[in-house]
Amino acid sequence: MAVGKSPRRKDAVAKVTGRARYTDDFSMPGMLYAKYVRSPIAHGRVLRIDTGKARNLHGVEAVFTFEDVSDRRFATAGHPYCLDGSHPDIADRRLLTGHVRYHGDEVAIVVARDRLTAQKAVGLVQVEYEAYPVAVDAQTALSPDAHPIHKGGNTIDSHQFEAGGDLEKAFEAADVIVENDYKTPITWHCHMENHSAYAYMDDMEHIVVVSSTQIPHICRRIVGEALDIPWGRVRVVKPYIGGGFGNKQDVILEPMVAFLTLKLGGVPVKLELPREECFIGTRTRHATRSRNRAGATRDGVLKGLEIECVSNTGAYASHGHAVMGAASSKSCNLYPRGVIKLKATTHYANIPAAGAMRAYGSPQIIFGIECIVEEAARAIGMDPLDFRLKNVARQGDVNPLNKKEILSCALVECLEKGRELIRWDEKKDANRNQTGHVRRGLGVACFSYGSGTYPACVEISGARLTLNQDGSVHLQVGATEIGQGSDTAFAQMAAETLGVAYENVHVVSTQDTDVTPFDTGAYASRQTYVVAPAVKEAAGKLRDDILKYAALMTGQTSEALDLINGNIVFANRPDRVVLPLGDLALDAYYHKDLGGQLTADASYKTRTNPLSFGCTFVDLEVDIPLCKVVIRQIFNVHDSGVIIHPVMAKGQVHGGLAMGIGMALFEELLVDDNSGRIYNNNLLDYKMPTFMDIPDLGCAFVENREPTGGYGNKSLGEPPNITPAPAIRNAVLDATGVKVDEIPMTPKTLYRYFSRAGLI
């Protein structure tokens, strides 16, 4: 049995030895290098652009400006194509723009024989701008006299719902109602590998794009749409990628490199963003502001929650419209027995575009919910953990919004496990009545999350298995390995169902839309869940065909035979090897009259979307005069169903926890209010926590078989990132009594709050 074990990752050796090849490791003879000309103002329009000097620079092959590209608008959000128009993406991008919308917007592009010449040429493009007023936040962008950033105004999405009853009635039944405002920052993904893509053509009909993308098949479609060419003529290849965290769930560079090679007769053209451009020219996490309310009875029943959230999507819509929608609807699963009323508004502003980032809006929405819930508990004088235990989702609850029953849920068990791990009760007692400079606090926060995007989007996955002559198999999936370990998990599943050793499942890691089964890619923590049935189906088919062929070879019935650990055995005597799978494979391939290559394909649509649950527990101390938080212990406890690969699962949790701690205490992309310029577009000034800043990370799972899943598993990729921030904020509140209502809780922020509270 391969599932539930922790075999060596398929890509372990390739990656730790540096042999793994990423997009930027590929080169082609004659390759050209492109570089954007970016606007030095955040809002305005180009009055004049002169590319003459740049064109004349030796080594420059071409310069294209916004005047040279089609007026066609396209959407960059990496969503599956929507057949019914129910979830339209917003087509607000041109390849280059004359109306600049953020400090760094792309007005032209230079193509040269080498990177340095391209860079030099960028400086020679002379552009004259007319400046428009700059709006960096909701207050200015949504004011009635705001300059429209796009046609149709600055609001891109506003939606609301009231689920589980009538909120005002629920609040009438409440003994206390608490209300507060919260603020979350712009953060950035900090994937190790920057954005990079190149394109070329062999003929003049097919464009090949090689890209560091999470979503090759979606990328193919968007390139086709952006360039108005049939999608079948676009081929997207994804090598190993060095992380994405949602930032490569957007199609940013690919349409441009495809355009360039098309214009330049098929010559390979590469576009790589250096880190500074990557920070501003790709996507960020949406900054949000919310005003939340919660009502509870004295005996600890959460009657209702109200969330009003405003989300800033920056210069282009990207995922903006969908992020709030997804996070809003997911939030209804956490406290499903209360009323939830939610309003979310997303607006444009003259800052870099926000897009998908790990957990897709949930860290923002859940931060507000888990803060206000904490305050409700405290308002009725109840232990916040007990309050949550009383109110969180349980198996059999019904989501008040979509009316779906929650089939598996171990959140209560997760909370109980966390209580134990962190020694909540013991520490709670010890922490009472602290008065010194350094005070300790305990915090907890809960989340629920989906396992895909159904029914908002189609959930389709594909797997293909081929039996090799040596009895090993090759596995091809459309789902993408982006560092999270999906290749390994799928290989485990295939090994499990097929009956061969994990080591004998070879995964074709590169996705190539010309030959890879269709799958929409890595996002929404979907892959392990939605790909599982495709792998299971393909492996089941191949296994059946193998046993049929074994029957043909041996004269047995296929029912009398079984495939275990790479051997055909007697079903009723699994210890008796009838023949090794390799011998069968050789016969199937090379028998002159019988057999054939044994392969199996599955294209599977998932029509379920189970919920994962979990929580963060934190024990920290706050040095009040230093305004510094030191985490003593932190645990994430997850119900992600059956854990496919415990070591990798732990790795996901560690990564998510660290990212969540970053959001809680360190990270923020800083915008100048007047100019819209980003102050810290680099890894020196953008304070991502390093190894020194991160405590030991604790992790536990409550395994719980999800009945709808291929292997009982549910999502795990994004969830660990959701609750560290509210848990830490709640622990700071626990330690100091101060409601810090914004993150990151840097010393600067804490100083403001602690001063205001009279602590210093």
Next chain:
Amino acid sequence: MAVGKSPRRKDAVAKVTGRARYTDDFSMPGMLYAKYVRSPIAHGRVLRIDTGKARNLHGVEAVFTFEDVSDRRFATAGHPYCLDGSHPDIADRRLLTGHVRYHGDEVAIVVARDRLTAQKAVGLVQVEYEAYPVAVDAQTALSPDAHPIHKGGNTIDSHQFEAGGDLEKAFEAADVIVENDYKTPITWHCHMENHSAYAYMDDMEHIVVVSSTQIPHICRRIVGEALDIPWGRVRVVKPYIGGGFGNKQDVILEPMVAFLTLKLGGVPVKLELPREECFIGTRTRHATRSRNRAGATRDGVLKGLEIECVSNTGAYASHGHAVMGAASSKSCNLYPRGVIKLKATTHYANIPAAGAMRAYGSPQIIFGIECIVEEAARAIGMDPLDFRLKNVARQGDVNPLNKKEILSCALVECLEKGRELIRWDEKKDANRNQTGHVRRGLGVACFSYGSGTYPACVEISGARLTLNQDGSVHLQVGATEIGQGSDTAFAQMAAETLGVAYENVHVVSTQDTDVTPFDTGAYASRQTYVVAPAVKEAAGKLRDDILKYAALMTGQTSEALDLINGNIVFANRPDRVVLPLGDLALDAYYHKDLGGQLTADASYKTRTNPLSFGCTFVDLEVDIPLCKVVIRQIFNVHDSGVIIHPVMAKGQVHGGLAMGIGMALFEELLVDDNSGRIYNNNLLDYKMPTFMDIPDLGCAFVENREPTGGYGNKSLGEPPNITPAPAIRNAVLDATGVKVDEIPMTPKTLYRYFSRAGLI
């Protein structure tokens, strides 16, 4: 209907614009370059080898000698693996050798950072040899005291059969018996692209080999065998290749580059042979000598044929054992109503190894047959064309050797057509009683050929079709485009069966054994015939699935619908479009509950091997004092069943004719009898005919539906090459009365014959 039309080749634009990328067009960062150290003697053994100086050269990364490689022997012949041992290939190669067997044998290999350093280092490897006696031909190699070139002696294969009766009895019934000796030269393939391959590893388990090969899947197996690693760990990628003609149906460089990357920690290592090394270090066409007899009655019945052929396979077996076997058994189909007795012997010699070359021994065997048959006709005073018309195979004849009925045969019609085209009878009359210096002659020669290798080898092919979102399809086949146009032919077939436009069938031209359906590759003129049923099956399946989905979408039954030219139409009203295929595809991909990616796979084993037939007619003049032959008109007339793509078919015939003319009049790789050295290992001294030397080439087809074929087609790739030489030789005989019994008929050769005959 796409079959039978001549749409633009799929690779036309890529190739004529220079965009097509061949193995040597790919490079990888850090790539190293390898170069062989070749022996300067043709036979002997290495006494001492000192690589110290070479290793110390700056830029040299490694030097390996025969002492550093395993003692494991492997076979290089590109045949499918043989399950039952009935057609074993001869495992007589090591990666490097201490026993050198030809002038140029590989004793060591140098790996350096660039080509020049590698070349320089080769010169620094000091090797001391002990020389053995050199045997370059049968006479010396097969003499009782010959030094054994390999263990087991110098004969590698000797086989004989007598089919259709008893030859001596048949000869007793004959009125005349003619006997003569013939000699065919060593020729070389002269593919435009030299041999080139490189290998690398991403992890330490999988070796990727990129190679200019005709047979990627076979190459994978042989690399696995040569290195003793499981085949599933080898991946072979074949980009566009610039011709092979059989020389890339041998696995020559690939095991070495795989070995080198394995030894060097996965670093990419490339091995390219310059033209001079390619001439000697790859494969040639076997030189043969034969003694043939034919017996006929006065009324023109060919009673029997006897062929005794000796074939020189050079230093290594390669295909040697199989070439004579294949050509021998094929030869029984040409005059199936007579007795045929054949003995063929193949031996080693100290010259470059011979292997597969276009028509695989048939040009040699058929040369002898068509010469002796010509002489039989002349001996009874019958027009050689009439004699052939009387004796050649007809539909319904039974092959005397394998007892199979010939289901389709239009050889008589081909001969009649050729007679007309060349105006045989008219010219025959005009040519009578010539006496001048310049005399004209007419010649004819016939062939039959197979359409694959069954039942000697397994015939397996694979095709996969995927419906794209835009209604186009992608076609993947394991069969290889090597310049012959197979991608185009398969696309036509898919378009035909599926009901979409040829332009909307996109072919994945690169084979990659990790993802490409299994097929053994391009050889034996098999592909168009044996791949057709796989394409047909996959296209039929996909079409069925499309119509089923159309039924689901429209509420019609699938029987009521049809797919024509990319539209779903009503079966009984094909002019009424129900929906375009693109709309159906979008729905199948993106409907949230129904559908999936529509793909179809087929792995097909062909168990038939129909015969193609045809003939060459030539009208030439011989300038006797100048010993020069000028072709006035030449026609090949083919029965290849249904012609899939008339323009490409004509191209095949033109190419084969030109190659046949080269063999008849110009080409020979010249060996020094004493040293075994090749005199003319380059395209200046090896006299391949150029455009100036080749007359207008005539071509005609007698289309004849082969009942066993997917689209009524039979082989065509190799056949055009078989009969130009005997037809030209017979025309020279016709013109001069001189039996020139060896080719190429260069002025030097003709001078010898014409002097001996007293003509000059």
